[in-house]
Amino acid sequence: MVSITINEQTLEVEAGSTVLQAAQRLGIDIPTFCYLKRLPALASCRMCLVEIEGLRRLQPSCATAVTDGMVVRTNTPLIEETRSSMLDMLLANHPLDCPICDKGGECELQNMVMAYGPRESQFRDDKRVFHSKDIRLSPVIIMNVNRCIQCQRCVRMCEEVVGAVALGTVEKGMDTAVTGFEGSLASCDQCGNCVEVCPVGALMSFPYRYKARPWDLVETDTVCPHCGTGCQLTVGTRKGEFMRVRSKWDEGLNRETLCVRGRFGLDFVVSQDRVKRPMIRRDGALVPVSWDEAGDYLRLRLSAVESKAAAGLASPRLPNEVLYQFQKLMRTVFRTNNIDCSSRWSTPFDILGPLSASFYSRAPLDDVIGNDCVLIVGGNVTEENPVTEYLLRDGARRQHTGLLMLSARPSRLDADARVVVRVPPGGEAASLAAVVAELVAAADQTLPGDALAGVSVTIGRPAASTAGDGPDRLANALKEGKSVTVLVSVDLLRSPEARATLQQLNNLLVVLHLLGKGPAMQFLFDRANQMGAWDMGVLPAALPGLRALDDDAARATLARNWGTEIPSEPGAGLDAIMELCVGGGMGALYIAGSDPLIAYPDREFVTRALGATDLLIVQDTFLTDTAGLAEVVLPAAGYGEETGTFTNNEGRMQKVRKFREPAFEARGNLAIFDFVAALRNRTLQPSTQGEIFAEIAHLVPAYQGLTQDGLGADGAFTKAAPPPEPANEFFAPPPAPKAADRLMLVTGDCLFHNGYLSERSEILNTVADDPYVEMSVQDATQLGLSDRDQVVVRSAQGELTAKLKVNRRFPTGLVFVPENYRALRLNRLMRRGEYPCPVDVQKAHAGFQIPTVVVVEARPDV
Secondary structure, rough: OEEEEEEEEEEOOOOOHHHHHHHHHOOOOOOOOOOOOOOOOOOOOOOOEEEEEEOOOOEEOOOOOOOOOOOEEOOOOOHHHHHHHHHHHHOOOOOOOOOOOOOOOOOOHHHHHHHHHHOOOOOOOOOOOOOOOEEEEOOEEEEEHHHOOOOOHHHHHHHHOOOOOOEEEEEOOOOOOOEEEEEEEOOOOOHHHHHHOOOOEEEOOOOOOOOOOOOHOEEEEEEEOOOOOEEEEEEEEEEEEEEEEEOOOOOOOOOOOOOOOHHHHHHHHHOOOOOOOOEEOOOOEEEEEEHHHHHHHHHHHHHOOOEEEEEEEEEOOOOHHHHHHHHHHHHHHOOOOEEOOOOOOOOOOOOOHHHHHHOOOOHHHHHHHHOOOOEEEOOOHHHOOHHHHHHHHHHHOOOEEEEEEEEEEEEEHHHOEEEEEEEEOOOOOHHHHHHHHHHHHHHHOOOOOOOOOOOOHHHOOOOOOOOOHHHHHHHHHHHHHOOOEEEEEEEHHHHHOOHHHHHHHHHHHHHHOOOOOEEEEEEEEOOOOOOHHHOOOOOOOHHHHHHHHOOHHHHHHHHHHHHOOOOOOOOOOHHHHHHHOOOEEEEEEEEEEEOOHHHHOOOOHHHHHHHOOOOEEEEEEOOOOOOHHEEEEEEEOOOOOOOOEEEEEOOEEEEEEOOOOOOOOEHHHHHHHHHHHHHHHOOOOOOOOOHHHHHHHHOOOOHOOOOHHHHHHOOOOOOOOOEEEOOOOOOOOOOOOOOOOOOEEEEEEEEOOOOOHHHHHHHHHOOOOOOOEEEEEHHHHHOOOOOOOOEEEEEEOOEEEEEEEOOOOOOOOOEEEEOOOOOOOOHHEEOOEEOOEEEEEEEEEOOOOOOOOOOOOOOOOO
């Protein structure tokens, strides 16, 4: 620690701190333009100059490290004159168009001039003009170069945080200008972070342009609904109408950053594809009815199917309170444990539960990725969790965290990784087993006593590895690291090898624990409240709190509080529910906020399953494909229309706030559950959001003690139970995956879409790529294909046509198609239990046009 005195106030700070950081700790305001906390200091704007005793010239506080005994002054006449002169120079060429500038009212230059600027300018020359008209850099970003003050925030944010390198500078001196490549943002993520950090009106949001002024907006702080990172954002509305989204620089793990989905993808709330009124099926078509008519009809139908099985499927995008009440409704009113929370996979809770209990770290992502090594297993973090990628890149570049990548698909983060290992889809388990075998072999030579006695025999070694020497390099990096974090893409759960992969992850974490690496683990969920859905017990084999269904004490505690017994019979997961439906054994299937017809990995099978269900009830905000097959459709409030909480990937519970009224005749999800329970002559108590939150905080161990007021601006962390000492029990390695002799199709999220909410965003649809098929240069060349060709992808089940995207970093033998384009109906190509899916790819016949109109089977006539 070193001592520094600023304006006659003394404090001790860590060595290496800057004068600006020390001043901020004392609450002393020093103006800045080019400084951003998460970026290396540039010291170009000269607004933060201070006097340091013993130095002749003023020094930039953002780039000056403190020394012991340093004496600093921040408000002398010389400093005030210098700041005023700097602002005068900026105004000399700055257009005075504040009345029409979208930044008016929240412009940093405007504020600085008011606080520190000259009362009269000394410059009389004509102002420099770069362009007479604004430049439309992209569908969502527009630029007025004349307003730019050359702070370089946008350029540095794009390159150093986002990793996109879409912006740069041209010319020198007074002629320096920020621009995109040839006046466009061809390589841009369209995240708008450049707009957010621009201190003036040089970069602006085109969708928000000229719509409102800051003082006209009612702003609501809430949480992004698009992925599990849990970014905080602020929604601005005007007279109840959605206007824009911005981030807050001092709140949330994301701080000033958002991805394209978070910043520009919330306009789905005004989509016209709403369920406007309750609907029931008459003469083969869905017809709108009143809530009373729907209730009368549903009461009769529920009575008719009461003797048969029931099941429920809820979306992991719903708030915790809604998910908790849904599983309570299914267990106490429908008397079933047939419950699941994903329409894309069935969760292997038998291995997931113990794995989470022993190693899941409910802690800030910043802390977790501050370990020496971070191993990312599966998926594509760039497209699934973009803001998490920003933090990982920052860890690699500024904190020298060793990033280790093990996945089938490349991501942009590979460029910052120390080790990158490509494996075939489903090959993650075998590669992890090889890493564990390497670690055990090395540990036998170093650990004392019998710490790993018998482990090497149990672990063995996979018969073969398709990853070359990758596992060896991964093992060496993990051995050298002092502490290790493992981030696991939830995309791995799609594979039939999911259980084996989780088993090998457990092996790896146990060995790392025995080696003293203090391993931490977190999942990278691509749905906003997947962690909350698991915690709330929306699983066939788990009660709230991830307690096993066969835990008699846990079941008795809930039964006592709920006032009714809980079925003890094991429930069916998603796949088993679908089988029950196809076999004619399903009476009522209740789907809340989910669309399995578009997401389940076998469209033909799920269509048969839903069609064979005696009574299909869909409760949703939007008229989804699944709603089109329902017998009863209940219009539910959507995101932003009800309050609640999400639990993000870190285990952080955050408030989701209401910023608009439910549209048309939609009701809150909780009110609809009460409505359905009453039709079976039951009541759900408690039934309001606040009361349910209190019950969760009372009955769910990880949430005990939390209060809504205590969540605060950054939320509050749920608490993992004291983890049991990991048992030294190891799973045998799986066989190595067989080499495929055909192209293999995998799917997942793309940057601009991740589920049916984002596809209802008109803004995202303007920036998103057309539906595409991605493959390697080598495979494309071998098949005689070129980038942007229209190609046909054909499997044993079906085919689709889309534009080809050739990726130079893509591995051979792999084809990727994003799952989030309804027009493609990608799941037509897939067969349940088979992932990845073998396909053939060929050029589409001449004259074929990629369809732009979405055609949905069994679309209701409304």
